[in-house]
Amino acid sequence: MKNLILSIVLLSSIMNFAQQKEDLNLRGERHRVAQGIKSGELKPKEVVAINKQAKDVKQAKKSALKDGHITRVERAKIAKQDRQLDRTIYRKKHN
Secondary structure (H helix, E strand, O other), X not given: OHHHHHHXXXXXXXXXXXXXXXXXXXXXXXXXXXHHHHHOOOOHHHHHXXXXXXXXXXXXXXHHOXXXXXXXXXXXXXXXXXXXXXXXXXXXXXX
């Protein structure tokens, strides 16, 4: 019985860690920006603005993970920043 409980706790902690590592990645923004540059949809000034915003999102993710755990509030704030970055990329590519 103790082994079962221990294995469940270990498995859940591993899954939680994997989920947090996945959250540190941006939602494919590098590929979308590179495609926008290649197709001419994005101007250099727009790319600079997108990269600055992406850097801010990455920094927020890094600082949230500093203590080893991302809380629900931190996760919600990061998700909001990710959505804003997605909208920015879309708007800049389609103006």
